[in-house]
Amino acid sequence: MSLYRQLFLGLSLLFLLLLAGIAFSQFTTTRSYLVEQQTIEINNAIHAVGLAISPYLEQDDIVAIESVINAMFDGSLYQTVTLELLEDNTVIERAYPSQPSDVPHWFQQWVSIPTVTRQNTLTSGWLQYGKITVTSYPTLAYSKLWQSSWQLLTTFIIGFVIGILALKLLLDHFVKKPLNQFQQKANDIAEKHFGQPLPTPPAKEFIPLTHAFNQMSAKIEQHFNQQAQEADLLRKRAYQDPESGLNNRKRLLLHMEDWLEQDSSGALVIIKLEAISHLRRKKHFKKAALLAEKVGQHLSSTAAAQQKLGRLSHSEFVIIQPEHSSVNNPEQDRSAILNLMDQLGHIQASNSPESLQPILGSIIIKHTQSSLSLSELLAQCDNVLSKAQHSPQRFAAVHHQNGLQQAQALPAEAGQHITHHSSLQEMHQPEHLLWGKQQWFELCQTAIKNDNITLSFQTARDSQHHPLHQEVFAVLKHHEQCYSAHLFIPALNALKQTEALDRHMIQKAVHYLSLHQTFLAINIAPTSIADTGFIQWLDSFLAEHPVISQQLIFELPEIAFLEDGAQTRLFCLVLDKHHFTYGIDHFGHHFDSVGYLRQFSPLYVKIDTDFTRHPTDDAQQDALRALIQTAHHRNIKTIATRVEHQPQYQALKELGIVGFQGHYITVQKEANHGRPTS
Numbered sequence: 001m002s003l004y005r006q007l008f009l010g011l012s013l014l015f016l017l018l019l020a021g022i023a024f025s026q027f028t029t030t031r032s033y034l035v036e037q038q039t040i041e042i043n044n045a046i047h048a049v050g051l052a053i054s055p056y057l058e059q060d061d062i063v064a065i066e067s068v069i070n071a072m073f074d075g076s077l078y079q080t081v082t083l084e085l086l087e088d089n090t091v092i093e094r095a096y097p098s099q100p101s102d103v104p105h106w107f108q109q110w111v112s113i114p115t116v117t118r119q120n121t122l123t124s125g126w127l128q129y130g131k132i133t134v135t136s137y138p139t140l141a142y143s144k145l146w147q148s149s150w151q152l153l154t155t156f157i158i159g160f161v162i163g164i165l166a167l168k169l170l171l172d173h174f175v176k177k178p179l180n181q182f183q184q185k186a187n188d189i190a191e192k193h194f195g196q197p198l199p200t201p202p203a204k205e206f207i208p209l210t211h212a213f214n215q216m217s218a219k220i221e222q223h224f225n226q227q228a229q230e231a232d233l234l235r236k237r238a239y240q241d242p243e244s245g246l247n248n249r250k251r252l253l254l255h256m257e258d259w260l261e262q263d264s265s266g267a268l269v270i271i272k273l274e275a276i277s278h279l280r281r282k283k284h285f286k287k288a289a290l291l292a293e294k295v296g297q298h299l300s301s302t303a304a305a306q307q308k309l310g311r312l313s314h315s316e317f318v319i320i321q322p323e324h325s326s327v328n329n330p331e332q333d334r335s336a337i338l339n340l341m342d343q344l345g346h347i348q349a350s351n352s353p354e355s356l357q358p359i360l361g362s363i364i365i366k367h368t369q370s371s372l373s374l375s376e377l378l379a380q381c382d383n384v385l386s387k388a389q390h391s392p393q394r395f396a397a398v399h400h401q402n403g404l405q406q407a408q409a410l411p412a413e414a415g416q417h418i419t420h421h422s423s424l425q426e427m428h429q430p431e432h433l434l435w436g437k438q439q440w441f442e443l444c445q446t447a448i449k450n451d452n453i454t455l456s457f458q459t460a461r462d463s464q465h466h467p468l469h470q471e472v473f474a475v476l477k478h479h480e481q482c483y484s485a486h487l488f489i490p491a492l493n494a495l496k497q498t499e500a501l502d503r504h505m506i507q508k509a510v511h512y513l514s515l516h517q518t519f520l521a522i523n524i525a526p527t528s529i530a531d532t533g534f535i536q537w538l539d540s541f542l543a544e545h546p547v548i549s550q551q552l553i554f555e556l557p558e559i560a561f562l563e564d565g566a567q568t569r570l571f572c573l574v575l576d577k578h579h580f581t582y583g584i585d586h587f588g589h590h591f592d593s594v595g596y597l598r599q600f601s602p603l604y605v606k607i608d609t610d611f612t613r614h615p616t617d618d619a620q621q622d623a624l625r626a627l628i629q630t631a632h633h634r635n636i637k638t639i640a641t642r643v644e645h646q647p648q649y650q651a652l653k654e655l656g657i658v659g660f661q662g663h664y665i666t667v668q669k670e671a672n673h674g675r676p677t678s
Helices: 003-059 062-073 105-110 139-190 204-239 249-261 274-281 285-302 330-351 374-389 415-428 437-449 485-495 499-513 532-544 558-563 565-577 594-599 618-632 646-655
Strands: 078-085 090-095 117-124 127-136 266-273 308-311 316-321 359-366 395-401 404-409 453-462 467-478 481-484 520-523 552-557 581-587 604-607 637-640 659-661 669-671
Touching: 003 062, 003 078, 003 117, 003 127, 003 139, 062 078, 062 090, 105 139, 139 204, 204 249, 204 594, 204 618, 249 266, 249 308, 249 316, 249 374, 266 274, 266 330, 266 374, 274 285, 274 359, 285 308, 285 316, 285 330, 316 374, 330 359, 330 395, 359 374, 374 395, 437 453, 437 467, 437 485, 437 499, 453 499, 467 485, 467 499, 481 485, 499 520, 499 532, 499 552, 532 565, 552 558, 552 565, 558 565, 558 581, 565 581, 565 594, 594 618, 604 618, 618 637, 618 646, 646 659
Parallel strands: 359 395, 467 520, 520 552, 552 581, 581 604, 604 637, 637 659
Antiparallel strands: 078 090, 078 127, 117 127, 266 316, 266 359, 308 316, 395 404, 453 467, 453 659, 453 669, 467 481
16 A cells, blocks of 8 residues: 555544544533433423412312413423322323424434433422422434434534545645655656756655655766767767768778668769878878868768768768769769869868868769679779879769779860760669659659559567567569669658658558558658658547557657757657657667657667677777667667678677567568568
């Protein structure tokens, strides 16, 4: 039993006993008073009748005596009246029937009020003429006592109810409210939601406890912040270049591997600033670091969201464009890179005018999944920079497709060679690589309208190989060809036109869940989260499908929490309102603090593949362990994606990862409109 209930019941019982004691005392006092009052009335009646009949006794007027007795006692509450005349032993006796009463019989049996009998001798001078005896009925006393008891009971009940309500209000204010605050605060601390400190309670006994809770909350919050800062520091130490603030060589190589594996067009731009190497050779390390910092800031501010930036060496900076939309327009690439080189030249001139050195620019373009290895790609980077160094405009380009390579330095008069090279590439590349953003968008609109979007699934499992959920991917069908989401989602993101596709995918996922007992995780694009109309639609849609609230999980990208926290919070509030859960994808990808996690309660986080791809690396392992601890301290599951082989799986499992997803765990399967395929 809770302390509040014990106090309430104990004080209520005490109050009840107090009122019962008062009521009993009042009841007995009233009864005694009524009995005494009845005796007094009989005594008064006997004396009165004695005075009234004394003259008639002297005259021995029996008729008059009877008339007086009848007049005084008829219709009263007296049981019997007996007059004994001593002179001739005559007895005059009157018996009166009892009067009707509204007092219950059980009350008369429970409460005893005795009949009162009084006797008086009638005299005149020294002579005794007779004796009169009167016996009363207790009916009047019972009636008065019954009325008094009802009034007492009513007062007792009203007083008890008022007292109980007052007691509850006092206990709620002085006991329950502080205890509820302590309980809520303890739950918030357990969930790592710290909030504002507890106010000082009115009860002095709770003040030290309140101070203890506030101190504990502040220390745990400080510990969590320190842990988040440590995770950020370890991630930056493992993957961020300290001077430029960009990805360091280790992380850049991971992005380059991913870029080579993608079955789509892409571009890799290398910019080399000889001034940084020149300054370092002259031991002007601070100036070199400052120039690298300015270059990093400029690249970060001008790069698109999908581009990956990194520092390959002291003087070489790389921009990876996963989706390259200008494969057939080399002149556009050349113009953009020359413009970037010119901007960096101004930065170099303003920060180190005494060490002006040439800036080299180059681009490596691939049209399909490349057969190059990472080491071969790095060699190509050196080769294309060497070609750029001998070019009049310090710029060169290399194209790769299906193992073919064609390099082209781009002097001012190279327009004819560019055109020829582009036509050569068009002959070999697939049709979809020629589609631009608008074409992909129109194709998606048509596919949604004609229901040509199908679902593909990949299962996430725990360490015991039990399924956690199936992540849903979109597959677009067009002219008997299937195109996976990574080909068209970047185009929709760039155009901020993901809302229609996300609606369609949610509806298809709900239909699939109506036919299958499973758990689905569906990705929501950042541009959809930022769309208030989409959130309003989702609010109404989820209200209509409460049955699947425990089966459908929404995966939100980490970038949404960092760049549009208010809109993302609104999105999560809608999910919480309808009891749906959500997870965070690409957790730890950005160098910004993961402290945002304390403001949200995701079901799980999927750690970015930069940390799970090579978990045996010491620096990467420290950063990964810090991320895992940050999530686990908030009771959030951690899931590793792109688990490709057993050593990677074992290393991640030993680090504390509880969920795994990738080709080593499961193979993607496809369903058509929510119907299982054979």
